[in-house]
Amino acid sequence: GQQVMQIPQYQHVQEGEDFTTYCNSSTTLSNIQWYKQRPGGHPVFLIQLVKSGEVKKQKRLTFQFGEAKKNSSLHITATQTTDVGTYFCAGRSGGSNYKLTFGKGTLLTVNP
Amino acid sequence: EAGVVQSPRYKIIEKKQPVAFWCNPISGHNTLYWYLQNLGQGPELLIRYENEEAVDDSQLPKDRFSAERLKGVDSTLKIQPAELGDSAVYLCASSLGGHETQYFGPGTRLLVL
Numbered sequence: 001g002q003q004v005m006q007i008p009q010y011q012h013v014q015e016g017e018d019f020t021t022y023c024n025s026s027t028t029l030s031n032i033q034w035y036k037q038r039p040g041g042h043p044v045f046l047i048q049l050v051k052s053g054e055v056k057k058q059k060r061l062t063f064q065f066g067e068a069k070k071n072s073s074l075h076i077t078a079t080q081t082t083d084v085g086t087y088f089c090a091g092r093s094g095g096s097n098y099k100l101t102f103g104k105g106t107l108l109t110v111n112p
Numbered sequence: 113e114a115g116v117v118q119s120p121r122y123k124i125i126e127k128k129q130p131v132a133f134w135c136n137p138i139s140g141h142n143t144l145y146w147y148l149q150n151l152g153q154g155p156e157l158l159i160r161y162e163n164e165e166a167v168d169d170s171q172l173p174k175d176r177f178s179a180e181r182l183k184g185v186d187s188t189l190k191i192q193p194a195e196l197g198d199s200a201v202y203l204c205a206s207s208l209g210g211h212e213t214q215y216f217g218p219g220t221r222l223l224v225l
Contacts, residue, residue: 004154105152
């Protein structure tokens, strides 16, 4: 079945440093979504990427979808303590299968 | 707009006991999902409903897990009997349709002793 891998598993940064998490799928995706889960909280939708090579920005967050639609990345510029949490990518295969397959996530901690 | 509501938020039971979780999706959302999230892992889909029909239950361990979504609104997930390995967070999510953004509830944290 479809597998979605994320690296790194953990990342600790000093406030102000940049952060990037990478997501790779074993199969070509129709779209990919990114979620953020604060400690003790639940996943919150951030964004969806659909087109090959798509790049979207949300303030300090930049999301990319690979040309082959099998990988994606999330980059945070100048991290803040409010960025702390686990970032998950979730890939959806094509066809009528609506199932989202989540990666294991990257836990980001930020030292003030 | 109210979000996805789940209850209870926490549950501690002894193994072999039954347990049930309840979910009320966002009003108007036809699609409802139950996910299992183990510590340090991403959510894993257990079952997906389109209105009252379970359209994907391939990952639901049917020997002990059951779910229902009567009238296509609220849903209940049951485990009977619970095992130690069932300790996890059970998340409910809903969306307008199968391809739409999923909104997660706060989850039920289950501890089986």
